[in-house]
Amino acid sequence: MREDRVLDLRGIAKSFGSARILEGVELTVRRGERHAIIGPNGAGKSTLFNLISGQFSPTSGSILLNGREIAGRPPHQINRMGLSRSFQITNIYHRLSVFENLRLGVMARHGLRFSLFRRVAALRAVNEESEALLQRIRLEDRRDRPAGDLTYSEQRALEIGMTLATAPEVILLDEPTAGMSQEETHYVIELIREVTKGKTLLVVEHDMNVVFSLCDRISVLVYGELLATGTPEEIRANRAVQEAYLGEEVA
Amino acid sequence: MARVWQLLLFVLIMAVLIGLPPLLGAGLQNAMTNMLIAALFAMAFNLLMGQGGMLSFGHAAFYGVGAFAVMHLMTAIDRGGLSFPTPLLPLAGAAAGLLVGLVTGWFATLRSGVYFALVTLALAEMLHSLAPHWEGLFGGEAGISSMRMPWGGFIFGQVIEIYYLTLIWVTLSIGLLYAYTRTPFGRLTLALRDNEERVRFMGYDAHATKMIVFAVSATFAGIAGGLLAVSNEQANYELFGTHVSAQVVLHTFVGGSTVFFGPAIGAAIFTLFAYLVSDVSRSWLLYQGVIFVLVMLYAPLGIGGVVMLHLRHWASIPWQRMVGPYAGATAATLLMAIGTVMVVEFLEALFSPHYVAQRRQAETSWPAFERFGASWEPFGILTWGPPLLLLIVGLLILLRLRHRIVALWDEVQETAETAARSGA
Incomplete structure (x- = not known):
């Protein structure tokens, strides 16, 4: 069964000073599934992402990625172990070209971290992979524009592309459709569906339509505690979830 | 088309730098040597500031360390009979800059922004106040002086010889700095400037990366300091002074930190300006300050930035x-x-x-x-x-x-x- 669990959170708690944000969170993400975390604002979803990706260390508990402890490790090590995240607020290299934004991720995966004696233009594999990624996120015609010049939804697509660039096994997306029109949401969801094939996805999302159509399993986080985990049907039918969070929406 | 113009401009500038000095007097030859050194110093500084996004207020530290390292090597050759080719003296400056840059860079890059700037400022000030007391290392208040030894048929007794030696070193160094921007690490340096957080989440160790950018910048600043020592045959603790650190900031901003050659332009213009005006007027520093303020207010891209805007x-x-x-x-x-x-x-x-x-x-x-x-x-x-x-x-x-x-x-x-x- 071990191989089945790609990400395992055990007894995770996080406090900032006297404020308890998370308490006793137990969560298992299975290999290859699309798993959503939902919950009202302030439930601790972003904090949970920050703990998994290495932004913060948990106050207590352990986080296993493929059986290896990652709690408290710095972000760059967690990334190299195969987990990559996107950000709720677009976090790109504004002055660099779209292509360059992606290539930096691809370079990292190729281990070109301190490469001072090679020409970047001569790295064929890196450049080809970056071009391919550019096509996958459908930004070919924006290739040489500074990333800061893109429209909001294009930047969100780039954000996802950058998350994929290090070829992670586990992908964390933090509200990928936040602030988007329906049309844009549809576009981004199709993109996510396409690019995460064969990978494990953990996503924080507010749009319930998106969550129920995209994901295999859903976890509900309320006031720092995990209320339930299950398939969309199970979550829809769960009384506690209905009372605490979904309310009229699905009843 | 743009390529052709760039190449033409490059050839023209090199032609002037190679052909003009023999026609000038020793005073102007010396001024041009200082101009080249200031240009390299500013380019080294801008690797950290313009490309890496780290504003250092203490770059005099590496400039000075480079100069003193070269003076010690020069003394060892002169007095100890050590055999070392005189044209390679600036290598000692590079080595010292790299070493001190790695050690101090490790500390300085633990912090960003204002705190980084203050750490670098403190570092240079520390050297500035310690140096006069450390006789053995920095020669006390008087500093160290020595003599360049002849090598390979060159006497290195004339200003013009030193000028050409400096020109070779500066051209080579700026060429390397240009090549740096074309390496994967050079691209990473720009990413670091734009968004350090994302760099970390892409699997890069941001601290180690910043430390290396810092050390490379310090290395080239050390070469610049070393060239100054070769030219002056002396160095004293004033090299660590705040005005040296401030001068390089000024050169870089007036020249334009967003353009690769910008800092060199600023340094060249200001060094020449200082040479020409300081003889005529005591208020030359005031004029320099006024120019700096005006450029910052009305052309914040600097001279290089304004030129690039027009070309684009x-x-x-x-x-x-x-x-x-x-x-x-x-x-x-x-x-x-x-x-x-x-x-x-x-x-x-x-x-x-x-x-x-x-x-x-x-x-x-x-x-x-x-x-x-x-x-x-x-x-x-x-x-x-x-x-x-x-x-x-x-x-x-x-x-x-x-x-x-x-x-x-x-x-x-x-x-x-x-x-x-x-x-x-």
Whole structure:
């Protein structure tokens, strides 16, 4: 069964000073599934992402990625172990070209971290992979524009592309459709569906339509505690979830 | 097309740098040597500032360390009979810069922004205050001096020989700095400037990366300091002074930190300016400061940035309508410059100790003073009237033309944007 669990959170708690944000969170993400975390604002979803990706260390508990402890490790090590995240607020290299934004991720995966004696233009594999990624996120015609010049939804697509660039096994997306029109949401969801094939996805999302159509399993986080985990049907039918969070929406 | 122009410009500049100095006197040859050294120092600084996004207020530390390392090697050759090729002396500066850069960089890059700047400032100040007391290492207050040894048929006794040696080193170093921008690590340096957080989440160790950028910058600053030592055959603790750290910041910003060659342009212009003006006027530092403030206020991209802006939009600039306002603005700036210089020089004369002594001896309380080869009445309308008139007329013309120039540039930007949109 071990191989089945790609990400395992055990007894995770996080406090900032006297404020308890998370308490006793137990969560298992299975290999290859699309798993959503939902919950009202302030439930601790972003904090949970920050703990998994290495932004913060948990106050207590352990986080296993493929059986290896990652709690408290710095972000760059967690990334190299195969987990990559996107950000709720677009976090790109504004002055660099779209292509360059992606290539930096691809370079990292190729281990070109301190490469001072090679020409970047001569790295064929890196450049080809970056071009391919550019096509996958459908930004070919924006290739040489500074990333800061893109429209909001294009930047969100780039954000996802950058998350994929290090070829992670586990992908964390933090509200990928936040602030988007329906049309844009549809576009981004199709993109996510396409690019995460064969990978494990953990996503924080507010749009319930998106969550129920995209994901295999859903976890509900309320006031720092995990209320339930299950398939969309199970979550829809769960009384506690209905009372605490979904309310009229699905009843 | 742009490539051809760039190549042509490069060839032209190299031709001037190679061909001109033999026709000049030793004083100007020396000034040009200092110009090249300042250019390299500013380029090294800008690797950290413009590309890495780390503003250091203490780059004198590495400049000075490089100079002292070279002096020690020079002394060892001179006194100890160590055999080492004189043209390679700056290597000692590079090694010292790299070493000190790695150690101090490890600490400084633990922090970002203001805190980083303050750590670097403290570092240079620490060396500045320690150096006079450490006789053995820095030669006390007097510093260290030595002699360049002849090598391979070259005597290295003439300024022109040192000039060419410096030119080779600076060209090579700037070439390496350019190559750096084309490496994967060079691209990563730019990413670090734009968004350090994302760099970490892409699997890069941001601290180690910053430390190496810092050390590379320190290495080239060390070469610049080493070249200065080779040229002057001496070094003292003043090299660690705040004014040295401040000077390189000034050169870089006036030249333009967003353009690769910008800092070199700023350094070259200011070094030449200092050489030419410091002989004529005691207020040259004031003029330099005024130029710096004006560039920061009205052309924050710096000289290089303004030039690049024009080159980028060359085709869409309505030159026929632009030439008039530009010529007018240049003339107005000249008028204001003359007015400013007159006012500053008059004030300088009036407050000079020389004039104070004159007043004591004179019968009238405010005797006339000498400036620009003429005699001026301290309260005369003919003294203050012309400069003030020049300032006012110049200002009025500039204010009028500014609107026209801004409006024309708005047009240019608009054409550029529509072109970008339709092209995409």
